Amino acid sequence: MAKNTTVEEARAAIEQDFKQGYDLPVYVYKPWCKSCEICVAFCPKQVLEMGEDRKPRLARPRDCIRCRQCELRCPDLAIFVCEEKAK
Amino acid sequence: MKIHPAYEMLRPDKNFPNVWCPGCGHGIVQGAIIRAVQKLGLDRDEMAMVSGIGCSSRMPVYCDFNSLHTAHGRAIAFATGVKLHNPKLHVIVITGDGDALAIGGNHFIHAARRNVEMTVVLMNNMIYGMTGGQYSPTTPIGKRASTAPYGTAERDFDPCSLAKAAGAVFAARGTVYNAAELEKLITQALAKKGFALVEAVSPCPTLYGRLNREGNAVKMMQWQKENTVNVKAAEKLPPEKVRGKIVTGVFHDAETPGYTEIYDRVIAKARGA
Known part of the structure; x- marks a missing residue:
């Protein structure tokens, strides 16, 4: 089981990933995810699917419409739309 | 690239993920509350989050506001004290x-009757989750719980009607499926x-869902999606079409002076102003 982390540790890990060139529209912070599958089930464009580690992964990132439905419904604040709105 | 906007409202010294079971709706309500506070631009030092005992009442542990975790059922009683001491909060x-x-039924109706200025977010999962799935005052009649293996014989409360009848100025219901409406x-x-x-209305997949064979969190939220009627649409439908469904929306919205406002007048009068 993954170690619990504080919000500071989460922020540092996510910023680290961004610095290393993370370029997908949605970010999943896996240590907080409890694999409830709500985000996968209610994504209107089927962007997400469950990976082998029982955490959501972006199977079709190009289809994402940034509707934030995954972010609004995640009970653990583990998934969010990280890309700014299209310019 | 931006980080989750809710993170700045989380308590920095706490470990996450939160204590709730996978798929519990309470976390979704937490997100909705944080977004509502951010939308109104409220200063977190002017917020007070008061809770009692239960699964839902773990929330102030995770939100970085002034908080008070009190005795079972007495959250509203403590909140009345907080509000009277510092009406700015x-x-x-x-x-x-x-x-x-x-447990706190009396506090609930009397705070509504006094019209104490507070926002009560009542997370209704229709069961006592923390103590092992006993039936609660909102478990629908006939539904199973650990203390009602053949289904409960009691009728359930409608919290919105109760609050309205007791004198609240605002009563509304939302579901975690429609998190945007809830916000x-x-x-x-x-x-x-x-x-x-x-x-x-927040699903409890671990106890209510399992005991009533309603499936996992996704299936329970799917049920919410298919069985929700807005209050305006429900008014036009025959009652048998609304029975057993969740009616959402604003049921009551009135303007009545709040308790601290009236109490200030009493103080002024007593001082001979």
């Missing part, structure tokens, strides 16, 4: 169905000057 009471309506209702409730109730 925005008081949010986090409570569950058992906490607010059974809107909480925003409206926070802006009211008086006793405002928002009932958030």
